[in-house]
Amino acid sequence: xxxxxxxxxxxxxxxxxxxxxxxxxxxxxxxxxxxxxxxxxxxxxxxxxxxxxxxxxxxxxxxxxxxxxxxxxxxxxxxxxxxxxxxxxxxxxxxxxxxxxxxxxxxxxxxxxxxxxxxxxxxxxxxxxxxxxxxxxxxxxxxxxxxxxxxxxxxxxxxxxxxxxxxxxxxxxxxxxxxxxxxxxxxxxxxxxxxxxxxxxxxxxxxxxxxxxxxxxxxxxxxxxxxxxxxxxxxxxxxxxxxxxxxxxxxxxxxxxxxxxxxxxxxxxxxxxxxxxxx
Amino acid sequence: xxxxxxxxxxxxxxxxxxxxxxxxxxxxxxxxxxxxxxxxxxxxxxxxxxxxxxxxxxxxxxxxxxxxxxxxxxxxxxxxxxxxxxxxxxxxxxxxxxxxxxxxxxxxxxxxxxxxxxxxxxxxxxxxxxxxxxxxxxxxxxxxxxxxxxxxxxxxxxxxxxxxxxxxxxxxxxxxxxxxxxxxxxxxxxxxxxxxxxxxxxxxxxxxxxxxxxxxxxxxxxxxxxxxxxxxxxxxxxxxxxxxxxxxxxxxxxxxxxxxxxxxxxxxxxxxxxxxx
Numbered sequence: 131x132x133x134x135x136x137x138x139x140x141x142x143x144x145x146x147x148x149x150x151x152x153x154x155x156x157x158x159x160x161x162x163x164x165x166x167x168x169x170x171x172x173x174x175x176x177x178x179x180x181x182x183x184x185x186x187x188x189x190x191x192x193x194x195x196x197x198x199x200x201x202x203x204x205x206x207x208x209x210x211x212x213x214x215x216x217x218x219x220x221x222x223x224x225x226x227x228x229x230x231x232x233x234x235x236x237x238x239x240x241x242x243x244x245x246x247x248x249x250x251x252x253x254x255x256x257x258x259x260x261x262x263x264x265x266x267x268x269x270x271x272x273x274x275x276x277x278x279x280x281x282x283x284x285x286x287x288x289x290x291x292x293x294x295x296x297x298x299x300x301x302x303x304x305x306x307x308x309x310x311x312x313x314x315x316x317x318x319x320x321x322x323x324x325x326x327x328x329x330x331x332x333x334x335x336x337x338x339x340x341x342x343x344x345x346x347x348x349x350x351x352x353x354x355x356x357x358x359x360x361x362x363x364x365x366x367x368x369x370x371x372x373x374x375x376x377x378x379x380x381x382x383x384x385x386x387x388x389x390x391x392x393x394x395x396x397x398x399x400x401x402x403x404x405x406x407x408x409x
Numbered sequence: 410x411x412x413x414x415x416x417x418x419x420x421x422x423x424x425x426x427x428x429x430x431x432x433x434x435x436x437x438x439x440x441x442x443x444x445x446x447x448x449x450x451x452x453x454x455x456x457x458x459x460x461x462x463x464x465x466x467x468x469x470x471x472x473x474x475x476x477x478x479x480x481x482x483x484x485x486x487x488x489x490x491x492x493x494x495x496x497x498x499x500x501x502x503x504x505x506x507x508x509x510x511x512x513x514x515x516x517x518x519x520x521x522x523x524x525x526x527x528x529x530x531x532x533x534x535x536x537x538x539x540x541x542x543x544x545x546x547x548x549x550x551x552x553x554x555x556x557x558x559x560x561x562x563x564x565x566x567x568x569x570x571x572x573x574x575x576x577x578x579x580x581x582x583x584x585x586x587x588x589x590x591x592x593x594x595x596x597x598x599x600x601x602x603x604x605x606x607x608x609x610x611x612x613x614x615x616x617x618x619x620x621x622x623x624x625x626x627x628x629x630x631x632x633x634x635x636x637x638x639x640x641x642x643x644x645x646x647x648x649x650x651x652x653x654x655x656x657x658x659x660x661x662x663x664x665x666x667x668x669x670x671x672x673x674x675x676x677x678x679x680x681x682x683x684x685x686x
Contacts, residue, residue, distance in 0.1 A: 376648055382667065408658070
């Protein structure tokens with residue numbers, strides 16, 4: 131359970147707050163999607179949940195963040211990192227080893243995972259991210275997309291209870307992006323891992339996240355069940371957030387038929403909606 | 410304008426990453442290169458740019474073989490917008506950045522002309538010129554990179570995933586500006602892009618690649634309607650086309666939600682009264 135109460139944060143040396151009066155709670159086993167235009171405070175929010183704010187980034191901090199009952203200000207980063215894993219937007223700043231297997235090993239050894247357990251953890255993490263074949267490769271020889279998968283594998287090998295990902299599929303093609311989302315869904319549903327996913331890929335986000343939070347200028351402009359948030363498509367567009375085209379179709383058919391249509395988030399739902407119009 | 414004749418390319422100690430690819434692009438086209446990670450898309454645009462030379466075959470840009478032409482000559486003709494703007498920005502202010510690009514390829518025009526051109530481009534992009542690129546957002550930095558390329562007025566513009574990391578509004582700004590350049594100056598645009606909605610909205614022709622080979626070459630909405638091809642190339646078509654294909658009955662011709670809504674209402678026998686499930 132993540133509970134954020136009236137969080138405001140201004141980075142040291144900045145005048146404008148990066149986050150203002152954020153109130154948000156994510157239940158255990160929740161899947162929250164976070165979206166918003168550039169500069170809205172998405173990465174700052176991720177840093178606040180993982181405790182990097184205020185431990186790494188000083189500034190003016192008001193309010194509180196608790197992760198599984200631990201207050202992120204009072205708890206050391208070391209203890210927090212056993213609860214929360216984070217995949218950074220900038221993969222280059224996350225990966226520290228020259229070889230793929232070493233990158234996974236590094237985190238596991240730091241966490242004091244028993245030696246005999248380590249090979250199975252590495253196999254599992256590489257297998258789930260679909261990169262078993264990259265185990266012995268050097269990081270330098272990998273593409274951007276492959277590096278992104280290594281960064282994700284190295285975090286999930288640690289079995290965090292909460293996973294925060296900041297645009298983890300930026301370099302991936304649509305099929306690989308969908309694989310990563312499906313895999314997060316599996317972790318979420320089968321192992322109850324709480325997922326907080328920052329993404330610009332609105333179509334995928336709406337298909338997979340059960341809840342959405344829309345950030346704009348450091349504040350939460352809207353939050354709630356994904357469909358409930360998408361029902362305010364026009365408001366989102368005014369903030370610079372697109373919505374999936376099937377959702378736009380829902381809105382257009384509602385307008386043109388004069389009958390409220392369901393808010394669709396995927397092709398299956400859109401197909402059902404349209405079929406009801408056809409003779 | 411651009412011609413690839415049986416072009417193959419292999420990176421040292423790796424298998425071929427482009428194999429026997431041939432196509433021709435005319436001036437003023439807007440082409441997207443589609444395919445999964447590792448399909449050979451980036452290698453293909455680097456071959457066109459002359460950053461890479463083919464292992465076999467020929468690449469001709471405006472009639473000149475990239476193996477024989479000068480880097481300075483190619484830089485004048487071909488602009489390259491990278492995925493990550495930080496790989497191309499190197500100056501401390503936006504004005505210096507734009508001027509620097511002009512000085513490297515249009516030095517023969519004299520400093521006064523280049524300064525005037527810089528001011529013109531700054532106005533066009535609504536920059537003051539004093540902005541420091543590295544304190545701008547990623548979307549703004551991508552606009553700086555685009556501005557310094559447009560300043561040179563290349564005949565060919567290559568975009569390697571130009572919208573990665575940008576939000577929706579930034580993505581529209583960048584793509585609309587590129588479309589304007591394509592329409593007004595007949596700049597040939599070649600774009601590698603993973604966002605099929607962007608491809609559908611902006612490109613007119615698509616080259617589909619898989620495992621280094623060219624699988625197909627055709628018009629944009631049609632190519633997305635070829636389900637077998639999309640499957641082979643690991644591409645998910647844009648949502649409205651995917652939906653149209655599931656529904657059939659002429660609805661597969663709709664490209665946008667608006668066209669889909671029009672087509673659905675035209676076929677509907679429940680105008681003004683469809684039931685809500």
